[in-house]
Amino acid sequence: MTKGKRLSKFELAPYPYDRIKDIIDDASRKFSQLLDLSVGTPCDDPPSMLMKEMSSSGSAVNGYPPSKGTPEYLLSVSKWLNRTCGVDIETNQISACVGTKEFVASLPHYLRLRTPEKNVVAGPKLAYPTYEMGAKLAGCDYVGLAETGIGIDLEYLDEIDNLLCLWVNSPGNPTGHLEDLQRVAKWANLKGVPVISDECYMEYNWIGPPDTILKYGKKNVLALHSLSKRSNAAGIRVGSFCGDPDLVYYLTEIRKHAGAMVAGPLLHAASAALYDDEHVQMQRDRYLERLRIFSDALSNIGLKVSLPDGGFYLWAKIMGAPPGADGSEPLSWAWTSWLANNFGVIVAPGDLYGESGDSFLRIAMVQPTNEIVAVADKISKFVV
């Protein structure tokens, strides 16, 4: 029997947003109401047809729903991608997932069962933390790739021969960066390494039309989508993955064994929302307005911030310590505490998304516009 590589012991890390709990507790002693712009949970209502269809779906509750998703749901994803991005994707190349976070966290484990010798997962250096957690849960190492100006540093991967998969995220969380998906699809085709393009913010593109990697090829490529941000429906946990038929087939089958499935009434409600674009346009308008208002206010307190190319986060560059800081804390933590203590606004320290994020704050536009305006007003009037 050949011995496999010994895995290092899994260390249970604190959940990223639990790390700011003390800051929130301190601030809530000073303010009767906090403005929480840390976690990217949408606050706005989901579209009315989603709520209506959920309760009147008629979907069977006694039986198990198909892990792959119902034909109705798969068709709605296919039609949505065609309408929004002009791509043709057959329903047999699409599957449902339970929101997308569980897919992100479990994918390396499932891929590694096929190729146990491959134990490196790559993705952006500044990224949604679950890419790295998924790698750890599979006993893999995570390699964070820098942004080079023409896109993610794909050349760096030439040094790695045991690469399991590559994540890209466009529009990207936390920076709002848009990836050159054509370049990435070409790389996937050439290198034979699965690339998963996380496109959960796809319709929040501020400088161009929505883009998907599927436009540039499907070989070794998956695109990942979610109802959470598109339709303010994080609570119903509905997402989809689609692309390379072999990858979709393998993952669909293994996920069926693992019991991953979305409830029928939720798939039905999600389908209804996927046929509607009006609510997405309304949400785009809300986010853009909030992004503009808050970025203007932050520049008054010396943070350098411009509108993102995509997504609904401000990625504010820290130019120095906040007023009164004693230098004992990393900069992004000092600013997070200072904003919480002075304005009752909770933001996310940039290092939650990777070490190189310490000179940034991530600020999610996920609270009602009037509340954002009220705090922005106080920040704008602050005398530095």
Ligand SMILES: Cc1ncc(COP(=O)(O)O)c(C=O)c1O
């Ligand atoms: C980049 C990215 N991918 C995936 C997710 C997971 O979203 P959900 O599981 O709600 O689909 C998030 C959530 O914030 C995200 O920012």
